[in-house]
Amino acid sequence: MAPKRKAAAKPASAKKAKKPAPKKPASPRGKAKPAAAAAPTQALDFATYADPEEGFVTFEGLEVLADRLGIDASSDTKLLALCWRLGAEKPGALSEEEWDRFASSPHLPTHGKPLTVQTLKAGWASLDPNFLDNAEFRPFFKFCFEFNREGTKRFLERDTALALLPLCIEDRSKHTLNFLEFLETKPEDFKINRDQWCSFLDFSLAVGPAPEFDGWDSEESSWPILIDEYVEFVQEKLKET
Amino acid sequence: MASGRKVVIKPFRAHCQMDKEQAQQMWRVLVSAVAEIYNKNASVLSFEELYRNAYNLVLHKHGDLLYTGIQETVRTRLRSVMEDVIRSPDDQLLSQVCVQWKEHQVTMVMVRDILMYMDRTYVPQSKKMTVYDLGLWAFRETIVRHELVRERLRKLLLANIRSERLGQLIDHNSMRCALNMLTELGGDGSSIYEEDFELFFLEDTCRFYRCESRLFLSEHSCPDYLRKIESRITEEMKRVPNYLHASTRPKLKHIVEHELISAHASTLIGSKKIGFSTLLKESEYKMDDLRRMYALFLQAPATLDMLRTALYEHARTAGRLLIIDQIKEPIGFVRSLLALRTKYKKVVYIAFQRETLAQKKLKEAFDSFLNADIRCASSLVAYIDELMRTGFKGSTESEVEHELDKVIVIFRYLQDKDIFEVFYKQYLAKRLLNRRSTSSEAERQMLAKLKSECGYQYTTKLEGMLTDIRFSRNTMEKYAAHQDRLPPTSEVRSNASGSESDTKESCDMEVTVLTSGYWPPQSIVSCAIPSHAAAAAGDFQSFYLEQHSGRKLTWLTGSGTAELKASFSATAKHELNVSTYQMCILSQFNKLNCRAELSLQEIIDVTKIPHIELKRHLVSLCTPKHRILQKKSKGKGLSNDDSFQVNELFLSKLKRIRVPLVAMREITPHPHQTDHIPAAVQEDRRHLCEATVVRIMKARKQAKHNDLIAEVTRQLNQRFYPQPQSIKKCIESLLEREYLERSSQDPRMYIYLA
Numbered sequence: 001m002a003p004k005r006k007a008a009a010k011p012a013s014a015k016k017a018k019k020p021a022p023k024k025p026a027s028p029r030g031k032a033k034p035a036a037a038a039a040p041t042q043a044l045d046f047a048t049y050a051d052p053e054e055g056f057v058t059f060e061g062l063e064v065l066a067d068r069l070g071i072d073a074s075s076d077t078k079l080l081a082l083c084w085r086l087g088a089e090k091p092g093a094l095s096e097e098e099w100d101r102f103a104s105s106p107h108l109p110t111h112g113k114p115l116t117v118q119t120l121k122a123g124w125a126s127l128d129p130n131f132l133d134n135a136e137f138r139p140f141f142k143f144c145f146e147f148n149r150e151g152t153k154r155f156l157e158r159d160t161a162l163a164l165l166p167l168c169i170e171d172r173s174k175h176t177l178n179f180l181e182f183l184e185t186k187p188e189d190f191k192i193n194r195d196q197w198c199s200f201l202d203f204s205l206a207v208g209p210a211p212e213f214d215g216w217d218s219e220e221s222s223w224p225i226l227i228d229e230y231v232e233f234v235q236e237k238l239k240e241t
Numbered sequence: 242m243a244s245g246r247k248v249v250i251k252p253f254r255a256h257c258q259m260d261k262e263q264a265q266q267m268w269r270v271l272v273s274a275v276a277e278i279y280n281k282n283a284s285v286l287s288f289e290e291l292y293r294n295a296y297n298l299v300l301h302k303h304g305d306l307l308y309t310g311i312q313e314t315v316r317t318r319l320r321s322v323m324e325d326v327i328r329s330p331d332d333q334l335l336s337q338v339c340v341q342w343k344e345h346q347v348t349m350v351m352v353r354d355i356l357m358y359m360d361r362t363y364v365p366q367s368k369k370m371t372v373y374d375l376g377l378w379a380f381r382e383t384i385v386r387h388e389l390v391r392e393r394l395r396k397l398l399l400a401n402i403r404s405e406r407l408g409q410l411i412d413h414n415s416m417r418c419a420l421n422m423l424t425e426l427g428g429d430g431s432s433i434y435e436e437d438f439e440l441f442f443l444e445d446t447c448r449f450y451r452c453e454s455r456l457f458l459s460e461h462s463c464p465d466y467l468r469k470i471e472s473r474i475t476e477e478m479k480r481v482p483n484y485l486h487a488s489t490r491p492k493l494k495h496i497v498e499h500e501l502i503s504a505h506a507s508t509l510i511g512s513k514k515i516g517f518s519t520l521l522k523e524s525e526y527k528m529d530d531l532r533r534m535y536a537l538f539l540q541a542p543a544t545l546d547m548l549r550t551a552l553y554e555h556a557r558t559a560g561r562l563l564i565i566d567q568i569k570e571p572i573g574f575v576r577s578l579l580a581l582r583t584k585y586k587k588v589v590y591i592a593f594q595r596e597t598l599a600q601k602k603l604k605e606a607f608d609s610f611l612n613a614d615i616r617c618a619s620s621l622v623a624y625i626d627e628l629m630r631t632g633f634k635g636s637t638e639s640e641v642e643h644e645l646d647k648v649i650v651i652f653r654y655l656q657d658k659d660i661f662e663v664f665y666k667q668y669l670a671k672r673l674l675n676r677r678s679t680s681s682e683a684e685r686q687m688l689a690k691l692k693s694e695c696g697y698q699y700t701t702k703l704e705g706m707l708t709d710i711r712f713s714r715n716t717m718e719k720y721a722a723h724q725d726r727l728p729p730t731s732e733v734r735s736n737a738s739g740s741e742s743d744t745k746e747s748c749d750m751e752v753t754v755l756t757s758g759y760w761p762p763q764s765i766v767s768c769a770i771p772s773h774a775a776a777a778a779g780d781f782q783s784f785y786l787e788q789h790s791g792r793k794l795t796w797l798t799g800s801g802t803a804e805l806k807a808s809f810s811a812t813a814k815h816e817l818n819v820s821t822y823q824m825c826i827l828s829q830f831n832k833l834n835c836r837a838e839l840s841l842q843e844i845i846d847v848t849k850i851p852h853i854e855l856k857r858h859l860v861s862l863c864t865p866k867h868r869i870l871q872k873k874s875k876g877k878g879l880s881n882d883d884s885f886q887v888n889e890l891f892l893s894k895l896k897r898i899r900v901p902l903v904a905m906r907e908i909t910p911h912p913h914q915t916d917h918i919p920a921a922v923q924e925d926r927r928h929l930c931e932a933t934v935v936r937i938m939k940a941r942k943q944a945k946h947n948d949l950i951a952e953v954t955r956q957l958n959q960r961f962y963p964q965p966q967s968i969k970k971c972i973e974s975l976l977e978r979e980y981l982e983r984s985s986q987d988p989r990m991y992i993y994l995a
Contacts, residue, residue, distance in 0.1 A: 199988065202988045222946030
């Protein structure tokens with residue numbers, strides 16, 4: 001789900017979910033994919049998509065599902081929202097228990113309806129995170145971080161974050177472009193931790209855009225130091241122009 | 242026997258009516274009496290008669306007549322006086338006025354006495370002025386405020402004051418009289434004194450002093466100026482009791498202070514013509530001037546702040562310059578620092594009269610420059626080291642006490658006490674291990690003082706070091722006793738010319754056992770020590786471990802010294818005091834023949850001494866002064882394929898030679914050259930900071946960001962000042978490790994995760 005900017009992706013350990021290589025342009029529909037022409041009444045059952053060795057639905061399985069739904073797995077956040085609603089606890093993996101929530105979770109379009117790809121596809125748009133208000137969005141945003149980690153690591157690689165952040169936050173933040181520019185100045189092995197990730201959202205909601213940065217108090221800032229550096233970065237940049 | 246008949250006493254009615262004619266008659270009597278009074282002929286009059294006349298007049302309702310009559314009389318009289326006064330020339334005007342005033346007073350008193358009944362009855366009834374007041378009013382309007390008198394009089398008064406200021410003598414009596422007159426003439430709402438005189442006087446004073454001060458200051462130095470204004474102020478204040486009214490005093494004081502002191506305060510402080518700053522420089526000799534300056538500024542309290550700030554600036558600049566100048570020479574630096582402090586303390590005590598605010602400012606100045614540069618802390622440590630090694634030789638206990646007190650004074654200013662501790666530990670370790678300390682009592686005293694400043698935790702490790710030394714000595718005594726009980730072993734002296742060594746040899750060894758936690762970290766790379774040393778070490782180790790089972794001993798071959806008896810030839814026998822490594826190197830030559838060479842590589846292989854250290858110790862044995870070994874390569878350094886042999890031609894006048902180690906720049910820069918915080922201290926601070934954050938959060942369960950920072954700072958302040966940014970880093974690290982989390986309602990609030 002986290003498209004890497006550079007093709008040189010670093011697979012962490014053996015149990016790795018395959019990640020799609022270069023970022024595909026986001027166009028959910030209209031892609032001529034042969035697999036999409038599968039039977040519309042295909043069942044949404046765990047066995048079809050799960051990796052038999054691992055016993056989980058991994059990124060591979062999700063890609064298959066994405067194909068059948070006719071969406072781009074690397075850029076459609078509704079897929080992430082789906083995993084969130086299913087309550088995925090492990091990064092990049094869905095257990096059978098979690099899969100079963102297709103039927104039980106009221107947030108999903110398959111609730112109370114037949115468990116088919118068709119149903120899911122029909123109600124796909126309802127999963128759009130844009131419908132969430134800020135309070136509901138926060139846990140989703142945190143989930144985006146959690147789900148895209150590698151295994152038990154507590155951080156995201158810089159490039160992963162660079163691709164994932166704009167995708168997830170969409171237009172809720174006026175700082176996105178600047179922040180991405182700022183992140184690019186960091187070295188390649190730079191890592192973002194959970195606190196920094198979540199604080200970015202809180203920061204975007206609390207502090208106005210450059211150059212005023214309304215609501216920003218440099219003296220008593222309790223934001224993570226990364227955010228402090230970001231503000232300084234933008235202020236420096238503006239001074240030069 | 243009064244029965245039924247009341248006795249009634251009727252008032253004596255004399256003339257029940259007084260007619261106009263009679264009244265006039267009485268009045269005429271009075272008029273002529275008043276005229277006599279004016280002519281200073283009062284003695285011919287009968288007071289009783291006149292009083293009675295007036296009394297009767299008023300009684301018979303002729304008060305009007307009396308009142309208007311007297312009014313007219315007074316006025317007429319004063320008018321004629323006025324004619325005289327106007328005509329008098331300037332130099333007599335003042336005395337004339339005074340004379341007239343005095344006469345007027347006297348006559349009016351007499352007239353008033355005569356007309357007292359009228360004053361008491363008629364006047365209040367008809368709401369008119371009393372006789373005396375009437376006289377005053379008349380005098381004022383007729384004479385004093387006469388256009389030909391008023392201004393002239395005032396000008397004269399002011400001119401007099403002016404001449405007195407310029408050094409001439411004037412008649413105080415007439416001045417006092419005139420001013421009293423003005424005071425008395427006031428009332429009914431207006432103050433003649435203030436309007437006609439005081440206002441102008443103050444203005445004049447203001448102008449006069451403004452001019453004079455400016456002129457004087459431009460031509461003279463500040464101390465001279467201070468002396469002048471001191472005398473001026475005294476003079477002005479004397480003027481008040483001399484002839485001015487007391488109410489003028491505060492106003493006069495204010496003006497004088499303002500014009501003389503406040504207006505020129507900044508000049509006085511900053512001027513190059515021996516202003517305050519310059520005075521401070523030579524405070525030893527200029528204490529009087531400084532004291533005068535403070536006393537004067539004390540009278541205009543607003544200027545005192547400027548003075549204190551100037552003191553602060555001066556001290557701070559001097560301190561900064563001192564650092565730039567002398568920090569490279571730590572001992573000299575500290576001495577100069579102490580001298581600087583004494584100097585400023587004297588200024589504060591004597592010139593500033595021990596004022597607390599000035600003391601505070603001085604402390605702030607020292608705080609600021611001493612904490613701007615870390616080398617101050619290490620310099621202080623170096624200074625103490627010097628004292629302990631050599632400075633205290635032959636000092637009495639009270640002298641030691643005195644010196645250490647001075648040291649503690651500087652210590653108090655330091656903010657980063659943990660840096661001091663690290664350096665102190667290093668120096669103390671060196672002193673103790675090399676037995677360089679003059680007196681262990683002095684060491685103990687120093688630690689006691691540090692303990693009372695910073696609490697016992699600060700000095701536990703240091704005290705531990707001292708205790709280690711003491712215990713080691715005890716252990717050695719026990720060991721010696723233990724050795725004595727053993728069967729004697731053959732002792733063979735090791736010598737450099739290589740004779741066969743016996744298998745059962747040993748050597749005398751003195752061991753100092755260090756508790757690893759207390760001492761600064763030492764490198765624990767061991768080398769291969771020669772057999773006799775190893776044997777002695779082994780003996781000691783088994784002895785020690787018997788006494789203290791469960792402990793582990795590690796030999797620190799990087800430290801320590803050895804005494805070798807060396808025979809270079811039949812005649813040249815010396816005792817060499819060398820390091821342990823050098824002993825290892827040299828004993829390699831024992832096994833070989835006289836001329837044999839050892840290559841560098843061979844030495845490395847056999848002794849296993851780390852390369853850098855080996856180079857240093859080897860080079861020290863090849864220096865021109867102590868050429869114990871000869872090396873193949875020329876020059877100061879060693880080449881990798883160098884080889885060495887014993888220098889048979891070694892000569893020295895001394896029997897006992899101490900071989901010093903050459904300094905190698907790469908190894909450890911001398912502590913007082915670094916001007917950034919040692920890594921160990923930074924690490925230490927990070928741990929302390931995190932531990933403090935966790936402790937606080939555990940107690941509070943949740944805390945806001947600012948409160949947390951404030952509390953952490955407060956708790957750590959005794960040891961060092963934690964920058965808010967570093968505290969923030971610690972918090973973030975703890976967030977990442979899930980000791981804390983941010984509250985979801987308020988990102989500024991942290992919650993403790995159990």
